[in-house]
Amino acid sequence: MIKFIRKRSLYWFPLCRIALTTMLMFNAMLMVAQSDQTKATELEVFSPVIIDENEEPLVNIRINNKTKGLKAISDAAGSLTIGANKGDKLEIFASGTKIMDYVVGDKVSPIIVLSSKNPAVLRSKPLRRLFNTTVQSDLTASSSQAVFNNDLQKSAVTSVISALSGRLAGISTNQFTGQPGNDGTSISLRNQGPLVIIDGIPRQLTVFDLEEIESITVLKDALSTAMMGVRGSNGALVITTRKGNPNTARMSFTAQTAIQQPLRFPKALNSFNYATLYNEALKNDGLAPVYSEQALQGYQSGSDPYLYPDINWKDQVLNSSSRQDRYTFSASGGNSFSKYFVSFDHINQSGLLKQSDINAYSTNNNFKSYTLRSNVDLQLNSKLSGGIYLLGRILNGNDAGFSTGSILSSIMNTPNNAYPVYNPDKSYAGSQQFQSNIWAQTVGSGYQQNFKRDMLADFYLKRTLDEVTTGLWVKATGSYYATLSENILRPKTFAVFQRNLSPTGQESYQQFGANSDQLNANGIDYQGRSDYLELTLGYDRTFNEHGFTGLLLANRQNSVAGSDLPLTFTGTSGRFSYNYSKKYILEMAFGLNGSNRYPDGGTTKYGFFPSVGLAWNISQEDFLKSQEWLSYLKLYGSYGKTGNDNPGYFSYIQRYFDSSSAFFGTGAGSNTSITELPIANTNITWEKANKLNVGLQGSLFNQQLGFTFEYYHMKYYDLLTQRGRNTALLGNTYPNENIGRNQYSGLDVQLLYQKNIKNVSIYATVNAGVQSSKVLYFDEVNQPFAWMQRTGQRVGQAFGYQADGLFQTTAEATSAPSIIGYTPQAGDIKYKDLNNDGLINQLDQTAIGNTKPVIPFGASLGFSWKAFDFSALVQGVANRNIYLNNASTFAFQNGGFGQAFEQHLDRWTPTNTDATYPRLWIGSNVYNQATSSYWVRSGDYVRLKNIEVGFTLPTKLAGKINVNSVRFFANAVNVFTFNKDKSIDPESYQSNYPVQRLINFGVNLKL
Template identity: 65%
Template sequence: MIKLLRKPQFLRFPPSSFWLMVLLSGCPLSHAIHAQNTTENTQTSNPTLRTILVTDDNDEVLANVSIKNVRTGMFATTSSNGIATIDAQLGDKIGIYCVGTFLKEISIKDISERVVLSSQNPAVARIKPIRGLFNQSLQTELTAGSSQAIYNKDLQKMPATSILNTLVGRLAGTSTFQFSGQPGSDAISFGLRGQGPLVIIDGIPRQLTIFDLEEIESITVHKDALSNAMLGVRGNGGALVINTRKGSASNAKMSFTAQTAIQQPLKFPKGLDAYNYAKLYNEARVNDGLTPVYTDAALQAYATNSDPYNYPNVNWRDATLEPSSRMDRYTFSATGGNNFSKYFISFDHINQTGLLKKNTTTPYNTNNNFKSYTIRSNVDLQLNSKLSGGIYLLGLIRNSNDAGIGTGNILNSILNTPNNAYPAYNPNGSYGGNQQFQNNILAQTIGSGYQQNFKRDMLADFYLKRTLDEIASGMWIKAVGSYYATLSENVVRNKTFAVFQRNVSATGQETYQQFGVNGDQSNYNYMDYQGRSDYLELSLGYDKNKGNHGVNAVLLANRQNSVSGSELPYTITGLAGRMGYNYKQKYILDLAFGLNGSNRYPTGGTTKYGFFPAVGLAWNISKEDFLQSQAWISYLKLYASYGKNGNDNPGYFSYIQRYFDNTGAVFGTGAGGNTGVTEEPLANPNITFEKSNKLNIGLTGGLFDNSLGFTVEYYNMQYYDLLIQRGRNSSILGNVYPTENIGKNQYTGIDLQLNWQKSTSIGDFYATANAGIQNSKVIYIDEVTQPYSWMYRTGERVGQLFGYISDGFYQTTAELQSRATTVGYQPQLGDLKYKDLNNDGVINQLDVAPIGPQSPYITFGSTLGYSRKGFDFSVLVQGVANRVILANANSMLAFQNGGFGQAFEQHLDRWTPTNPNASYPRVWLGTNTNNQLVSTFWARSGDYVRLKNIELGYTLPSKLCKNIKVQGIRVFANATNLVTFNADKYLDPEGFSSNYPIQRVFNFGVNLKL
């Protein structure tokens, strides 16, 4: 009989992991052994008592899941640790139910079983609590706020260094924009309903976004006034709440993941070869009234590459950049604990190489590499039956290396240097160059030395929490303290280099003219930035359900003090609170407020602190009797909120009039002379925080036995007291106007979210779709009276692009004589022509009008997934619509850099008399005051659809894993930025403004669970 008994698999301690758990948790050995033996004794006393552990596919335990023995009809419910016990015999069928919805059935094969539910199922999503601002746990059914979360499994599908990159296309109402793919600097800009949200990590506002992805449990966006009211003066932009993983009372579980990725540039401007460049350059000179400089013999030499030193044709991109780079990532984590202590630890290492080529003979690295090391330790302690505490530590090291002159300068040189400028090397092995081009790009890459950057971040959070049931059942008090320090140091070891122009005389004698010097290596370091922040919080809470009534409330006081560099401290202090009440879980009332301010406003004034209240109502319609007969409606909730949020944007003590020394003017003579003083912008003694009033109305539900979930939200946000300079600024004043709280903007929109999940005999399917549709409007900017309606910024979209309206090219001499022309410019055939909106015969500022889209801005994303017998597959598509980008970077213009720059493949389709329907105007050298005006010609569509991510994985059968003494093995491959569909084939719709292209990533990995 005894031999038939087995310890629960998810409670068994393998010898090595058991001792590791004891060591990390600080738990007395006798206590740990007692906890294990207690479980064994319970099982022995009742041999038919089975334990069921229910988790989702993020490995997070699920509470309030019902299990039913089909044979006996007995029910049980999982507790907060995801475990339920039920009387059952081997072979009994157990049904799994979530919020009344049947999800799956299992057969009892052992004393302990584990059930994994899909997090994509709407029923599962409903029982998962969402994370509030200050570490509150909120039930989605019992709040009127607008929030949405994604979890660990989805975050790890992308090989990214920043957590922001993992959010692309997954959350309704969010917008993302990636400017660069440079290692260590590839994070996206992240917007929430048109604003920049505050990042909150484990309940405390932070600036960090680089994390070990395995340490993240969930990321939640809070969108409306109610959800962000407790932030007070920091709630205007919404919040991005990051919750890190914590330990649980279970045996030690370890995970190791190894990944390696190949990175390739998505789009890089393709420069012309020397022959086409020279031909086009001659044409541009003729167009500008000059004579050609390249003879037919020179053109022939460029075409045949017969004399590569006198007539070079160097593809600088291929000469200095690798076609691909690499990223390796290794992550280890361990979690576990007992009734006394719980822990989660993780270690993450990233090694990412750049695209710069290296010289194998150089004794130091000149590539733009990035390395990071992240260590996380979260320990929670149950000190006694009433007192608990925790210590959360994070250490982050980020090291980067670069060529001495910098990757940005090298890439800029590639865009500004034609292929025929000079040879990379001369016949004698020296660097090629000349008086015009003294910056040999290859020398910049491998011969300019190197520079390094060292960033260090340290974070320590502490808390103590005590129940106050002796005062009132459900009451508690909590104290939180935190310290964060960061610094960035640069070490520069660069050097100068000489270039040589090869000259051959008529007799064949070879001489070299030197430009620049081969200088010694310089060695210096400096502090790029440093900062620190401390945070204190004291909160009092109450959470109680009694009969038909449920109340949860929290009141807290907090203070955050931050110092950046040599600046004076920036301190935000205040109070905040939230109270939720529900009756029969049908009718919900939410109240929240923030009362706070900062130290950078006038002391004693009325502008220093603000009160930001919000209210929300919700109705769980599906709990009403009149909907019980509608079986196809599984869940339905209507909710609304209205409130006030703030934004603290005071500047650096801008209410004080400041004066600075100006060495340009000296009064008096000799050593006793006095330096002149310059008055800075006028002070604003009435400056205060910006504000917003926000309305949010939503409907969420589950249909057809919770297989289909949906959320629809409408919002109307009125931003006012925005700090701007008056549009009526005048130079007559002799100084710059201050920023004043006078601006007003409005944002309205709709967020849509759909979730579908279906389990069938051929596998499990799921699909999600989200979209954000937003209109914005400038309400007030104190704009000057304009002579024409199209000139007004007021009433247009926020951030609307203004410029001239292009009307094609000048095609005939008659048009040159009859069309309105740009002031101070004599147009030629093939130049851009513009619409004369006021019909005065002149193109000037009176013809500037909106040139961006007038329709709503749309963001969208969709995920499809499938899994069966260990295989899993998912694909994410993401994009935007009704967006415009200004394509006037150097790579879009020919012969910039004073007329000596490169030209690109799109310029071959330029206007000529024989190519009147060209895509580019006639070519010119340098700057053209007519053709380069901001206009609809350069305002290109920024709409795109991108196959953002695709992943295929396989999890080995559990029986095979047990044979090799591991809990699980999963191998996977994923890819990011695979295909992009957009209107302009020469531009990446996101990275068009950066020299460093966005990367396409192919990633392969394996995960071992021990």
């Protein structure tokens, strides 16, 4: 204790000197103020930090002290300094427009939060572009749109793609599964699959801690993606992770737990209805029934569950709900030397499979993840800066030995009356037709685990070269990514027993399969690595009314997946921009690059992809400045050539692989055997697209209403497709060749409304995309009739027979055109004979389903009032087709032993002629199951995708527990769905694992 006191005493002398000096200075200031009572009060130093609700700094925000005639503008860290006294009324301007009034309070350095829903505030945020660069939004002609951290975190999802649903114009998402650890969401940007770029580097990571993401910016046109060159045709999603802010240190902790409930699951028929319909189907096929009246009564009464079982396998095997827990901690801050952002995220998500006490291990399909992020930026000296960005991620999955996918498939294909769960002797029940008990698959097949590890490290050094010329800089970037996925397999087999009763009632069992000990195996599922190098030279300078920016870089990315040879992209690219008085903008960009998957030499290995854009800030013209209703207006457009890398695996080299189809020697045995792969294409090259984009962006009525309208026209050519006029006489498969041409065009619309009314702030956004496409050429065979032509149709258009209802009588069916070898009967589908030749064949196939432009759309709204906030997101699509061809579409499949479902009750019968399903049949039916418009359904839907309500504790209450803020919130994902066919989910209709509804509760603490 004495030591401690002495140690502290060393600090007393300098502290006392500082205190004494401060007191003397304060006394001198007080004496000066008292000596001249007529002098005005001195202004205090007011130093706020301007941020948005995402806690990101806002730059170029101007504050006016109107009464004192002073003004200041926020810097890159969002901070500024202005003279003001307590009670002074300050005006806050963003993008030249007044946003709000602020009264100076007791706090010397408060944090002022502005809503990024305001169009002017949104424009003041830097627009993220390729290669970790930014631009002021009104100084570019490119097409882009962003969604920010605050909106992303409203969705309790594991995939960043799932959080984008309904939030961006031109983006269409489809969640096709709800499996733990895999939200299963696909994404399309103007009918293309965009490239994912994380902190400037193309990567394939989409399972993210949403709290570590600053923003996701979608790049749509040729100008914005030109520097990607051979990978720029499909657009890009630029994911930018959060960085530290040198002004303030912040810590955040979020804990949340969600209840997961499966949405629509096909409803299987009970045993009585199944047996009744099965007998009916046999009768329709001219066969004798297999279920007697006694059996039907037994199924209906449930008198003997062993002899007449009725097992709802879904309820037997699956839980009605599961759980997801998530915990996230983040900290950020810094000083003039360094700034940091670190975060840790943990997800624990359980699956739907039930478990049994007979196991000492879990057989549920669980998922756990641990993600650690560290972003550190350093200002090494006045000219040299650097950064180290690290990511470590662990993904652990657990599953039953039989696998969830196989179990769900068994549920969909096993009738309720197939067998009981257990026999009277407690053995697993089964039969000759069903030798794999579903409950045994779930709890008696062992378990399997998957362990995935990801490691990512980015480094950069940046040096300003103002000594050469002002605004010049150079930057070097390096990155390394490694991934490994390993499986541990602990499966075992099980026996099932079929219970048989003799006429005298004697019981016996017939065994199928065998019980085995648990195996123990492990192996590498896949592994990969990627390294990236980049050298950049940049320039940014303004001379009076002339602004110049330039970027020139060379980069190389090398990726290895499994045992494949490396895939390497190399090249150079650049971007140049000029603006006059920030009113007229000219931009040019190019990419000159390629990959090693093309032949050396010639023009097939590297491509040149130029683009140009023009923009005009019309609202800055003198003739519009007097129009008070118009706050901002910009006209912009771009045109350019882009590339798409799609070469396959060294397909220009003729390859031969081991096979049993050809022999050198006298017989198969151990002689050498080879097979020739598809013919090599020595002229293969990258696919290309010419893309036009024209847009109008603006805001009206004092920044209350913002809008963006964009028209695009894209011609994709040199697409790799097979020739349609191939001949089998060659004896080999033809290669993909650069011969295809497609066209895409459409309109993207984005509307934003934001208004403050006293203590209430409200906003609403609407976005939609009208997406048309057309096949211009794909070398189809010569079609004898116009309706058979694929050329000119929508890209991906389905073809089949046109259904014209159902036959109502046997006479009508037998007299109608039919497929050769099949005689229709009443209740079968009636097809149109388009060429009137009396036959139904390929000559009668035409485009089926909706051929109108697809329209994905989304709308969000929200408000905040005092301590409460609310938001909702609606998402959907119009003019989309669904073709039913999954496990629940047809009854009695799998050789006649398959399941039947609730929709099959509305089948055609002589007394139910207005049915939605044809007459029943057993097994496959070449006629009724032919591809036709009968099985096309409307994929249009509207889904309440997300809803959230929050409450923030008053500052005084939060201060009592030593935190800056406490916010309680509840949100839900996939709340309600409105579509025409209630029996199917419009997104996951082809998946056995249903999409989940999540009801989530959480609390967020900020320190």
